Amino acid sequence: MKLGEIYCFVSEKAIGYQSRKKYHIYICESDWRDANVGHLFLFVSKADYGGDYPIKKSDYGFFDLEVSYVSCGRTIFYSDEELKQIKLEPLGSLNLGHLKELYSFVANSNTMERGKIKLVCEAIKPLLA
Numbered sequence: 001m002k003l004g005e006i007y008c009f010v011s012e013k014a015i016g017y018q019s020r021k022k023y024h025i026y027i028c029e030s031d032w033r034d035a036n037v038g039h040l041f042l043f044v045s046k047a048d049y050g051g052d053y054p055i056k057k058s059d060y061g062f063f064d065l066e067v068s069y070v071s072c073g074r075t076i077f078y079s080d081e082e083l084k085q086i087k088l089e090p091l092g093s094l095n096l097g098h099l100k101e102l103y104s105f106v107a108n109s110n111t112m113e114r115g116k117i118k119l120v121c122e123a124i125k126p127l128l129a
Contacts, residue, residue, distance in 0.1 A: 062091045100124075
């Protein structure tokens with residue numbers, strides 16, 4: 001998996017919902033600093049829940065809605081074992097411009113935990129140079 005790749009699979013990790021198909025954007029593997037060992041993703045949602053990053057179907061034709069939102073408030077982790085149960089095939093990948101904009105949204109998030117902000121930003125930062 002690579003930074004920015006977009007996947008769609010059934011998840012039980014969407015707050016307030018039972019299992020359902022969700023779009024996920026891969027960010028990075030977590031490391032020793034994080035209690036959630038595994039792979040970090042951001043959900044793509046149909047609504048902006050405050051400070052989320054908008055992406056358009058015109059840029060990524062596989063999305064269901066004209067505008068969707070990358071959640072900048074919460075990260076999702078999947079272990080290697082969980083991911084082995086899922087057939088992972090990327091639908092596409094966020095382009096460099098959108099990854100740079102996402103970095104700014106996450107860096108300025110008022111809802112994501114500080115440690116998660118650091119993880120996401122450290123993953124994206126090498127692309128900013």
